[in-house]
Amino acid sequence: MMCLAKAIDYEDSERRSTLSVGAVILCPGSEGFDPSGLDVFGYGKYSNVVTSEEFERILSASGPYRGHLMRPLDREAPKKIAWIQCVGSRDINLSGNGYCSSVCCMYAIKESMIAKEHSHDELDCAIFNMDIRSFGKDYEKYYNRAKDEQGVRFIRSRIHSIEEIQGTGDLIIGYTDETGLIKQETFSMVVLSVGLRIPDSVANLARRLRVDMNRYNFAVTPPFDPAQTSRPGIFIGGAFQGPKDIPSSVTEAGAAACAAGTLLADGRGTATKSVEMPTEIDIEKAETRIGVFVCNCGINIGGVVDVPAVADYAATLPYVSFVDQNLFTCSQDTQDKIRDVIKEKNLNRVVVASCSPRTHEPLFQETLQACGLNKYLFEMANIRDQDSWVHGSDPKSATEKAKDLVRMAVARAGLLKPLTEKKISINKRALVIGGGVAGMNAALSLADQGFETVIVEKEAQLGGLAGDLTATIEGADIQRYLLELVDKVSNHAKIQVLTESLIVGFSGFKGNFTTEIMVGPGMYERKIDHGVVILATGANEYKPTEYLYGQDYRVMTQIELGKRLEAKGAEDLKTVVMIQCVGSRNEEKPNCSRVCCQSAVKNALHIKELNPDAMIYILYRDMRMYGLLEDYYTEARQQGILFSNFTQDHPPKVEATDEGIMITFKDHILQRDLIIPADLLALSAGMVAEDTEELASILKLPRNNEGYFIEAHVKLRPVDLANDGIFLCGTAHSPKLISETISQSLAAASRATIFLSQSEITLSAVTAKVDPDLCAACLVCVRACPYGVPRINEEGVSEIDEALCHGCGICAAECPAKAIELNWYEDDQVMSKVEALLKGVL
Amino acid sequence: MIVAEKKPIEEIIELVKDSEKILIVGCNECVTVCEAGGKKEVGILASALRMYFMNQDKDAKIDEVTLERQCDHEYLEEIRGRIDQYDTILSLACGVGVQFMAEKYFSTPVFPGVNTCFLGAAEERGVWSERCQACGQCILGITAGICPISRCAKRLMNGPCGGSTQGKCEINKELDCAWQIIIDRLKELGRLDDYEKIMPIKDWSTDRAGGPRKVVREDVMI
């Protein structure tokens, strides 16, 4: 098969090459656990037992069943689906993977919700689990919706067996419920929620690179330096560091980039090339001369559409001065030809009839710029993806459609005007709001890369919530880390720390912010100009009102317990009871606070270390020891710490007596009430966002119902805010562990350097502008803009700052006085296509 | 501002169905702000009417223009040059503009395209509510800035009626009882004593009830 463009070198062979680099980032990822050969699940034996990965494909519109929910054996629509959690995770017997894969609970809930949506009839979904680990930001709310609104059933049981009913394809699951009763239930299909494991190839790669791994082949990273592997200069992020979901993976990718960027800060810009573009020709007075290039795309277009006929037709259209056909319009030699033609024929607008602007518009626009033509004088007609590829069975209609599309494109091209892309300079200073672990790490990362940073902290000292913490569950000393961190920050030449300071004013846009701050006990005003903002306002431990907290000295929070153990040890503690989910997962505060389960286990293990004879009971609703934390949960049980489950509607009862705090709870195995007299009752109080109401209104930033800031995109932009140039990290985003906070603060710093590393940025010219003569100052655009950009100016008319405008055009369509036009999508430019298409019809 | 609402298109069609040359005139003030009769609405109505006539096999000339206001002579004069080309004017201005247009262009039929509703304010985008009935003798100074004439269903002057329940009006549970708001606000301002004062009988001579009104300002006329 000869490549028509001659782009393939058939003589090519494998080559070894050596690259000299300053840093390596390792993101080799994970793979789904393969349950083949494990008898108990019947995978590979029974057709209607599938893995979650296969189920995702079944649900996908581009999957094997085109998005129709069917089961593999007979393609029937399932009536009942069961999910089996923890397949290849939390499992020492069968797979040896003792860790939790972190993502399976959420993806199983998602799959069941989507399956219900895709199902024509009622679909019964049951998820067999040990704990439901919906610990991420707002994840608990999704779990509640599935449970309470959609009727997804959650059965707490590690199933016994799966057997197929001969001839039907249905499957019987045998299991015991929490009371010990043996049950059986029939399902149309079963989905195995497989965990994540590190592929052997990745483990081998790590060994060759001398990167240390733990016993599960996940890379080992220090708690306070989560992007760093055992080998300096090799950074990692993502699932290879531990099983995690997309937002965390994206965050860690940013952290790895930051760590690499900090290491290589001196080399920034030394190996990049810049492209020189010729000065733009002024075409204002010139008559419109359009060049049309019709592409064959090999046989992709030419095989269906009569390209010569389309080219001939194009030549008859108004203002067309030149037409050409190409085999591959996007190839380098055609670009050269186009450039020559533009210059020779004095073309001042170009239409390419080929494929999708999504992939090829920038390429052709560069060619225009290389000839001194403004890149907005370009239009594409998609006669491939919108034509030859989808009307392959009807070449005649496809050709007619191609002619129509070209006619429409030429009509619009004739009305296109050159647009200036505004360049704005970037102030290379960063403002970090919040001087806790998150804020300080972000500031250090930026300062180490040479950027001046100012930290604004409202308390008299740096440190935030970490000031109250003692050690991580791995045993790392938080106080010592904090001292070193504060020391580094306070003595860094590029960091300025303003304590006891409050933000009172904020204005500007990306690269050019101005913030007014009232500084210090003297409350004197300072105005700071900066290019980016990093929000790190943090969170606090919930102050409980339940379970006698504040009324009895023997009842304390986990943070208080941690400090107590440091100060007084645990000799005098014979019996300790801990209650989970205090101030979380309830009506008022519906979300999970993520850190409390590990906090409880950490303190429990610490007590056992200090006093091996102590009896410890942890009363929980779900034990959310996700990822590599699971091993600590296993360790805790092996040390004799007892765990008992309670439900939300049947919480433990607490009474203060002289003999101790009497805690009454119903044990889920014995199904009886037990009363434990405790020397100490530790409440796993959740996290509450710092009060940022005033700050949020000054900065005009959105927060969710729980007071945490809302990121631009939950999965793909977890540290960006929708407003360009403002970033978010730490517990201001959502509750998280200290190493997750550090990761996120590095990621925020990394995103900030995208702005700070440039002297100026070029904005898109696709922005809206108001004609002040037509504006009625009615405020519709001010209210309609999702980004709050239009402002009524001193002249009393609406004004849109092109540096802030996102180019959506909502204001243009809403304006009752038709005073707003969106550049490049002006009304007549959009309508010209309609008019050209329907010319002569009526 | 004056709040108006678009007339249903069926009603407008009924008015102009026998016309052949229509000029649709919008207004760039109040009706633009309440999204009923600005340049945008003019364009939409024009397109709709063109299609209606085409569909009826009728040839109709439908033109569009939006004036800054229709309650000032100078702006209405802007169309004098072309008024003879039309047999109908469809004005999307408030009742004031429609009438001024009709007075000025005496021999051309002028039809309204909007219903003028009340003097009001925008509580939020898309929601306007009545605030003033133009009684000509503003008493807001003694009612803590809340008007019992426009906001009390019975226009009571000395406190709520017996039907006021939990701060809502007895004729419509969605309506706030104006007097409740007045009392709350007087309390907030520390002027609850004002509530005890009996308001004298209102001089309604300046209200519409006495006939159409006029304001003449000698000081600006020479």
Added chain:
Amino acid sequence: MRLNYPSNIRIIRVPCTGKVDLIHILRAFEKGADGVYVVGCLEGDCRFSNGNLRARKRVEQAQQILNAIGIGGERVQMYNLSSGEGPRFAEFALEMTEKIKALGINPMKLAKMKKVA
């Protein structure tokens, strides 16, 4: 994905369906289009926050107007999908074409044909 769909559809690109003005929709019919459909992001997932919700309101307004003047509000529809759902786009294209075929051509075209005859 090269899925087949009817060839009588012409696509006009806008940055967000929030940019599609009511007048654009009406003008298309005024010029003789038989059907207009507006395709935007899934509700709740608009790239620009809520442009697709605005578009839906305008489509509903257009439907009311087209019904009142006898063109037929069914001829304009709003569809929501994500950019990863190629097969659904093809489905919508088919659905819209069948709907318009059932409704017949723009009645103004019939009126014009009668006049010419």
